[in-house]
Amino acid sequence: MSIRVRLPRATVALTLTVSAALVAGSPAFAASAPTSLPAGQFTLSANYTKFDALNTALAGKLGTASVSDVMDNANHDRQGITDSLNLAGYSTGFQFDDTDVNDCANFPQGITTSRDAVGTANSGNYDGHQLILVSWYTKDGCGGGTSRSRITLVDWDATYPNKYRKILLVEPTGTTAAPNFKDVLIHAGGVSWYGDYLYVADTGHGMRVFNMAKILKTNTGGTADQIGRQSDTTYYAHNYAYVLPQVGTITAATTSGTSLAWSSISLDRADPSIVMAEYTCSSGCTAYPNRAPRAVRFPFAPGLTTFAGSTTASEALQLPWYKLNGVASHNDRWWFNSSGDKKLYYWTPAAGPSSYSWVSGGESISYWEDTTNPDLLWSLQEPVGHRNVFAVEQASYDG
Template structure:
């Protein structure tokens, strides 16, 4: 079936040829990444950076990420030889405390990592699962992973909020399926519209009295966040213009961070399967048309690179894999044509993919990977590959499907 120009797989080009259009094609699961023409796609900076920052000025003290790291209030036991899930190259990890392992209200989704001062930090997002009011949106867990030889990893939950007016805010009603951390900015996937950006220096302390257990925003003379002590405010967003429609208009299911090459990028990708969740571009093979985009980051500001307020992906691929939940770059090479994909296909899998070879698969059913893996982060040194799982069949046993955060040796799965 004929596709839209600028919205399909890029055909193989001979020297001197130009890319003028494309056709939707049958796709093959496990095939190499297919170069995709994304010239139709732009993101627009909503440019609320100064407005949203000013809205939050009256709200509590700004403690920033460094302040939260000094006030971690939960302990997640470090995994042992008998409690960790099976994974090729496994090196270490932790589970959440008993309450977070068992709760049905919140579900882990994305993971990113970085350094704050001298502290190695993992940040995990959770989406609020109940469909009844009130909507609590997305929270993140800030975890100190500096020393994985200790008995437990300390962490704290922080609620994401969006400023609405001077001195007021509301929840961020999104799935929270992807995170990427650059500088002071935390990027989060906004499934239908693009990416939201949060400023880690603007984490603010709010009230934790019983008044706030069921309230959000300003209540009388205090600010509330459903009982959470800290809020992380949105500062801006990069959105797909409403004029862009399917198949050019993508989904933003997950994010990743890639520091290979000459320009750092935020990676974004689409979740799709062959049952009930299709992708805007699925060719003639539903479930395999999820696309992966590379969005350039300005190294001086850590914001996306814009021209006249618009951001263009520097490259895009069709992944040829279903049920993709996360992405990480293969850091042992400077080439930007190879990745790890985290998938809930086969109840859990890690796929090594590239433009030049069919995938290599590490499957949970073969005791090679954890069940229900989600977001990932590859350390820039090429040593560790981190991932988080959302939990399998309500298990609280970390060895057999309970929620965990763990890392493996990159070389073992390369």
């Protein structure tokens, strides 16, 4: 037996309007909007010299490599996307090689580009290359705990082959007489490249800082488990040929009573700052906070690619959306990727919020400025078998 319910004409009209808005790429009204929080309750303390002595000693032992050197020795082939992403404004993208796409122990998380690093000058080239940079964390076997983190540098320039190279992230240890390094045990959920500095989200603390001009060469041929100093001249790094040593720390503090969870970060070149967002749940999570998430903007020192010794946030928001893996901001506009909703939320204080259909397993977002072509939003997917890195025209997700 079927039951028919006659709806008022206004209700039918509203239903049709909402249904039409849910078509991929069409904005749908998002009922709740971000609200302002007191920005002054969030601060950063920066230390860019913490590992200077050890890094100088390590460079003397191992020798350095430029980004150009690394890409001249890139040893993995990127490939085209075969999944149907069904995204409005889709522009371009790639997948990693089959081994990385199907690896159940390594997971891509953050994304940034050489356009973040240097802007639009010289076609966004850093050390002669236009690059996409993705951060990963490694589990101790499939299903294990986090054991290390890395980045991949991907050539995105017709001048060069479709290649990429992996670089292990390490923390300097030991003494200046016997310098050493160890794995960086973080989720690496967000990453931002600004000038030479690479900022990597460290969930419970703030950010770790690396310098892309200080890549080190290491010895290959050891076992997959070997890490660090083996002798005065031999250093293994899980068979990685290159390591990127940490140079400093950005430590977060708050007077709000609830520490920030640094789940994702992104660079805003239009208002030189890093924006961060928290991954939280409305309820029921055991590994993540069960509360409303926040997004906070921290400005760089004027004219520099570094933070001042002490920095106070310039903007703070409480957000109505949960399970946020990605954030981006540019010219007073914000984008938030919710992996829980498979939505990309867009918001400005003047226009309010809207939402768009998005990919499953979506991760971080990076804003790509362009002087001759449409600006892009770069993002990526985490799920095994579907490690797509893709770009969409920003204007298709602009309310």
